[in-house]
Amino acid sequence: MIYRENGQFKVAYRDDQQIFPIAQDRWFVLALLAFAFLVVPFLFDDYVYKAILIPFLVLALAAIGVNILVGYCGQISLGSGAFMAVGAYMAYNMFVRFDGMPLIAALLLGGGFATLVGIVFGIPSLRVKGLYLAVATLAAQFFCDWAFSRIPWFTNNSSSGSVAVGRLEVMGWHINTPVEKYLFCLSFVVVFALLAKNLVRGAIGRQWMAIRDMDVAAAVIGIRPTYAKLSAFAVSSFIVGVAGALWGFVHLGSWEPLAFSIDRSFQLLFIVIIGGLGSIMGSLFGAAFIVILPIFLNQFLPFLGSLFGVTISTALISHTEYMIFGALIVWFLIAEPHGLARLWSIGKQKLRLWPFPH
Amino acid sequence: MGFFLETVFGGLMAGVLYSLVALGFVLIFKASGVFNFAQGAMVLFAALAMARFSQWLPMWLGFESKWLANILAFAIAAALMFAFAWLVERLVLRHLVNQEGVTLLMATLGITYFLDGLGQTIFGSAVYKIDIGMPKQPIFVFDSVFQGGLLINQEDLYAALIAAALVAALTIFFQKTTTGRALRAVADDHQAAQSIGISLQRMWVVVWFVAGITALVAGMIWGSKIGVQFSLTTVALKALPVIILGGLTSVPGAIVGGLIIGVGEKLSEVYLGPFFGGGIEIWFSYVLALIVLLVRPQGLFGEKIIDRV
Numbered sequence: 001m002i003y004r005e006n007g008q009f010k011v012a013y014r015d016d017q018q019i020f021p022i023a024q025d026r027w028f029v030l031a032l033l034a035f036a037f038l039v040v041p042f043l044f045d046d047y048v049y050k051a052i053l054i055p056f057l058v059l060a061l062a063a064i065g066v067n068i069l070v071g072y073c074g075q076i077s078l079g080s081g082a083f084m085a086v087g088a089y090m091a092y093n094m095f096v097r098f099d100g101m102p103l104i105a106a107l108l109l110g111g112g113f114a115t116l117v118g119i120v121f122g123i124p125s126l127r128v129k130g131l132y133l134a135v136a137t138l139a140a141q142f143f144c145d146w147a148f149s150r151i152p153w154f155t156n157n158s159s160s161g162s163v164a165v166g167r168l169e170v171m172g173w174h175i176n177t178p179v180e181k182y183l184f185c186l187s188f189v190v191v192f193a194l195l196a197k198n199l200v201r202g203a204i205g206r207q208w209m210a211i212r213d214m215d216v217a218a219a220v221i222g223i224r225p226t227y228a229k230l231s232a233f234a235v236s237s238f239i240v241g242v243a244g245a246l247w248g249f250v251h252l253g254s255w256e257p258l259a260f261s262i263d264r265s266f267q268l269l270f271i272v273i274i275g276g277l278g279s280i281m282g283s284l285f286g287a288a289f290i291v292i293l294p295i296f297l298n299q300f301l302p303f304l305g306s307l308f309g310v311t312i313s314t315a316l317i318s319h320t321e322y323m324i325f326g327a328l329i330v331w332f333l334i335a336e337p338h339g340l341a342r343l344w345s346i347g348k349q350k351l352r353l354w355p356f357p358h
Numbered sequence: 359m360g361f362f363l364e365t366v367f368g369g370l371m372a373g374v375l376y377s378l379v380a381l382g383f384v385l386i387f388k389a390s391g392v393f394n395f396a397q398g399a400m401v402l403f404a405a406l407a408m409a410r411f412s413q414w415l416p417m418w419l420g421f422e423s424k425w426l427a428n429i430l431a432f433a434i435a436a437a438l439m440f441a442f443a444w445l446v447e448r449l450v451l452r453h454l455v456n457q458e459g460v461t462l463l464m465a466t467l468g469i470t471y472f473l474d475g476l477g478q479t480i481f482g483s484a485v486y487k488i489d490i491g492m493p494k495q496p497i498f499v500f501d502s503v504f505q506g507g508l509l510i511n512q513e514d515l516y517a518a519l520i521a522a523a524l525v526a527a528l529t530i531f532f533q534k535t536t537t538g539r540a541l542r543a544v545a546d547d548h549q550a551a552q553s554i555g556i557s558l559q560r561m562w563v564v565v566w567f568v569a570g571i572t573a574l575v576a577g578m579i580w581g582s583k584i585g586v587q588f589s590l591t592t593v594a595l596k597a598l599p600v601i602i603l604g605g606l607t608s609v610p611g612a613i614v615g616g617l618i619i620g621v622g623e624k625l626s627e628v629y630l631g632p633f634f635g636g637g638i639e640i641w642f643s644y645v646l647a648l649i650v651l652l653v654r655p656q657g658l659f660g661e662k663i664i665d666r667v
Binding site for chain 2: 070076123124127128130131132134135136138139142143145146149150262266269270273277315316319320321322323324325326327328329330333334337
């Protein structure tokens with residue numbers, strides 16, 4: 001009734017090419033942004049920002065990167081954790097080794113180095129595809145794990161192998177409190193989500209999707225597979241690298257290679273699949289799901305136990321968490337293989353007709 | 359020379375175990391097109407069941423014989439793997455027919471999490487021992503051929519023998535039995551197999567069960583060497599380059615690939631490691647597999663990948 005495009009006339013090509021062609025969508029997104037920037041910082045205590053919102057934002061950013069590669073270009077990657085690590089460690093090196101390196105420049109440079117590494121490990125994608133490629137990208141993961149724990153240069157010769165970043169400052173603004181960190185991450189996510197959205201609906205995004213849907217046919221109609229695949233690897237690892245740098249700098253503060261282990265890669269792939277392959281919005285949904293689920297289980301299981309008068313040990317909780325997490329993943333894949341983004345679009349479709357059935 | 363050969367032998371022994379795990383991967387991939395990440399979790403689960411039951415049974419039933427306990431524990435673990443295979447088919451695979459490869463891969467990752475959690479909930483998460491009576495003393499061989507001879511773990515020899523016996527049994531199973539033939543038919547062509555009346559679902563249970571048995575044997579050997587613990591799951595990650603190297607669809611490829619990776623890993627660690635600061639075996643096998651992929655995208659023994667438009 002309210003949510004539909006009737007009466008919204010498009011009189012210029014610009015109107016036709018908007019990200020959100022329906023006015024209600026535009027207002028909703030603007031309102032959501034205003035809410036996230038202006039209201040959310042006053043709502044919660046520090047724990048919520050530290051444990052939920054900041055990890056959610058950073059993982060969502062990384063998932064957008066992974067989604068470009070896996071969801072839009074169809075190249076399965078199990079090495080995203082490695083690209084995060086490259087982003088984090090190279091940003092750290094830039095930050096520490098050059099005096100007066102601005103924070104944002106360091107983060108972006110970290111992403112730049114991740115791009116280079118991504119392109120190198122993307123080269124096998126020109127020869128192999130599918131599951132073979134997935135295993136090939138694991139090489140990046142294990143190589144980076146090894147490099148960052150064994151080569152002292154990367155950690156600035158720190159004896160413990162872990163690195164720490166001191167004060168974060170952007171043009172005189174000190175980022176100390178969780179709320180400020182939240183706002184900092186949020187700005188990154190908004191800028192990069194917009195960028196990614198525009199990329200995937202532009203010429204290059206269409207090339208990626210053509211490659212994903214059928215690479216031979218795409219090559220026949222004149223899309224260069226080399227260029228399309230490697231550019232997807234480059235853009236994806238740039239975003240993932242920046243997310244990795246944010247994860248290290250803003251979320252963790254001090255970290256070691258274990259923070260970017262293979263579990264991180266799996267986690268990102270989960271986010272992308274649960275959120276929905278080939279959807280920027282889905283990356284946000286998936287990240288929210290993956291961040292909130294363990295916290296929820298962690299709180300809910302002891303409560304459930306106390307209901308039945310059983311005290312559950314911490315080890316048992318963590319094992320049960322594993323089980324429920326695994327079972328939920330499988331259930332989710334069976335129930336909605338296209339992810340949360342699909343539910344979102346079904347909801348929108350229904351809302352358009354509401355309150356009429358047809 | 360002696361040292362070099364010892365390294366090679368050590369690598370071969372490790373390679374045998376990689377082959378076993380890789381075999382599980384390949385069997386499942388051939389029969390159901392599922393890239394089964396849960397193989398490592400299956401190894402851990404089966405080994406945990408075996409280790410714990412071989413301890414519990416003598417306690418519960420009050421007998422002493424270690425052999426009897428081991429055999430019964432093996433049988434129970436095998437039964438558990440069968441139940442697992444049946445449940446996987448019932449609850450997961452059946453509902454995911456015709457989904458994309460990556461979705462199935464994710465589903466097996468979910469199974470991995472579930473199985474890891476379940477195993478440790480039931481059987482506990484400490485380090486357990488499997489004692490199947492393998493002799494631990496190293497022996498010297500080839501004393502007469504060159505000076506010093508070769509130092510070989512008897513344990514490793516027995517492990518290789520068990521693995522070889524398993525491979526032989528599997529070969530007979532695949533070549534001579536009706537079920538084995540049906541499995542090969544399914545692996546060749548799903549639709550053709552179905553059209554002549556082979557039940558795909560039954561075959562999936564069988565193949566997951568067979569993979570479970572190879573996981574059990576691998577877990578048993580590995581567990582008696584280094585103890586049953588969570589790190590067994592990383593064996594699966596070591597087996598991935600093996601199947602890439604050998605080809606996702608080739609059983610001989612899994613075995614040869616396992617041996618190549620095992621030997622390559624040890625040799626690289628010993629002879630190249632010092633130049634890189636050590637610890638390179640974790641990525642060396644992957645880089646080796648990657649280089650092979652660049653030359654032969656289907657692996658050493660895989661079927662040639664043909665694009666049809």
